[in-house]
Amino acid sequence: MGRWVEVGDRAWVRRHAELDLSLGLVAGDRACLVVDTGADETQGAAFAKAVRELTGLPWSVVVTHAHFDHAFGTAAFGHRPVFGHPGCRAALAGTxxxxxxxxxxHYRREGRPEAAERIAAARIVPPGRTVTGTAELDLGGRLVRLVHPGPGHTDHDLVVHVPDSGLVFAGDLVEEGAPPSFGDAFPQAWPSALDLVLALGARTVVPGHGEPVDAAFVTRQRAELAEVAALCRAVATGALPPAEALARSPYPEDFTTEALARPTTTTTT
Structure with a gap:
């Protein structure tokens, strides 16, 4: 179901083969913080059980964004505080x-009816505690910061900064092993969001999908996203035909097509 990778002092990422998903855990002296919860309650319950293999501390949950693979397992963590951006709450209600x-x-077409049924049965739990800019959580002996860096992968991404370990859980603002997904993205604002992530000075960044990376990886991905942003601007202004933008993009055609279809404004909630 998953494997633990230690990424800092009392900080771990749970790696899953399904969707190459990464879920996180940070522990202090009195409490721990779960970072995202998985795609359904079965995966969420397995993750909760795995957390209990590492710590018996009371947990709270942060949902980095409202996509199902990060948020549909939350009910498995019971009636504990759930943090998220207000836009995450709105997106779960609306989408x-x-x-x-x-x-x-999707899973039925793949011939995986069990996975389809697990998603169909998942209870959607919106964040009850909202973070619009920055919030600090005291886990006992260590502070963890929740930061909204502006629109990027969605309009409501939160990153989890663990200053004493030089660590950031970036959600899907960073992806390793595959190109970033633009389905709900703001391509022209995404590079600025990564500027803020990089400004946190983390030595290790945990993507929402893929293995942990360093700041140099994030810098390279930021440069690729800036290329995509420039192509989106050029197409939007008529300076470049879409076919030429697709040819110039650092990402495959289907990913770039999604990016070109997204809004050119950066208005967020």
Missing amino acids: GEAQRATWAE
């Missing part, structure tokens, strides 16, 4: 059922 239907059908 949760559509995500459920889309991904259940």
Whole structure:
């Protein structure tokens, strides 16, 4: 179901083969923080059990963004505080059922009815504690910062900064092993969001998908996203035909097509 990778003092990432997903855990002296919860309650319950193999401390949860693979397992963690951006709460309310239907059908087409049923049965739990800019959580002996860096992968991404370990859980603002996903993204703002992530000075960054990376990796991905942002601007202004933008992009055609279809404004909630 998953494997633990230690990424700092009392900080771990749980790696999953399914969707190359990374879920996180940070522990202090009195409490721990779970970073994202998985794609359904079965995965969430397995993750919760794995957390209990490392610590018996009371937990709270942060949801980095509202996509099903990061948020649909939250009910498995019971009635504990759940943190997220207000836009995450709104997106789960507004798109949760559509995500459920889309991904259940995806797994049925793949011949995986059990996975489809798990998503169909998942209870969607919106964040009850919202963070619009920055918030600090005291886990006992260590502070963890939740930071909204502006629109990027979505309009409501939160990153989890663990200053005493030089660590950031970046959600899907950073992806390792595959190109970033632009389905709900703001491509022209995404590089600025990564500027803020880099400004946190982390030595280790945990992507939402893929293995942990260093700041140099994030810098390279930021440069690629800046190329995509420039192509989006050029197409939007008529300076470049879409076919030429697709040819110039650092990412495959289907990813770039998604980016070109996204809004050119950076208005967020």
